Amino acid sequence: MPTNPYPVQFAVDYPDRPLNRLTTFFRPLVAIPIAIVLGTVNGGTVQFGTDGGRPATFAAAGGLLFAGPLLMIVFRQKYPRWWQDWNRELLRFSNRVGVFLALLDDRYPSTDEQQSVRLDLPAPDARTDLNRWLPLVKWLLALPHYIVLAVLWLAALVAVIIAWFAILFTGRYPRALFDFVVGVGRWHNRVVAYAFVLVTDAYPPFRLEP
Known part of the structure; x- marks a missing residue:
């Protein structure tokens, strides 16, 4: 562990x-129900009907809170705790589904229990812990991370495909591939927490390790 670990831990x-092996083989199909549940709370859009071939009724709910916290931090220097709690728990749930899809765990994702996935975010006091103007540019400052993460997620997809075959033949997830995929998830969560959830002003490190 580094002497000064990043405040976001995954x-x-x-x-x-x-x-x-059976649920691993059919993982994309097995994950459909929980993916639908996640979509209903993650800002997904649901079509209820059609009118002349066009969508008639839509409903969108939830999703990470970004604009609200940004405005509150800038104008009021306040980040309501329940908004922090919502973003943290939604990220945890999203990560459990992602871990299941990436074959890192074969237990079906829970909507509330942490299971094998641990994601810890700071709970800042906006007045003392956050720069009130930085949220306006954090998304732009994180641009180098977007580029690196695009490459890393492509590599992680290849790693998951290789792991899929390994699990079918051996029942085990190769440890090196496991650590790499988790590292990519760790990097992703740090960038999201910095640029969009806005719970820390510490710039994300360019590393896969804790």
Whole structure:
């Protein structure tokens, strides 16, 4: 562990046991129900009907709170705690679904229990811990991370495909691939927490490790 760890911490327990090969084989299909649930609270849009071939009724709800906290930090130097709690729990739920899809865990994602996924975010006092003007440019300052993450997520996709075959034949997720995919998730969560959830002013490090 670094002497000064980044305030956003993400980890997934390595499944040191045989993984379920059947659910691994059908993972995209098995994950459909929980993905729909996630979509309903993650700003997804639901079509209820059609009118002349066109969507008639839509409903969107939830999603990460960004504009509200940004305005409150800039104009009031305040970040309501329940907004922080909502963003943290939604990120945790999203990560559990992502971990399941990435084959890192074969237990079905819970909507509230942490299971093998641990994501810790700081709970800042906006007046003393956050620069009131920085949220206006954080999304732009994080641009180098977007570029790096695009490459890393492509590599992570290849790693998951290789791991899929490894699990089907051996029942185990190769540890090196596991650590890499978790590292990409860690990097992603740090950037999201900095640029969009706005809970820290510490610039995300360019590393996969904690």
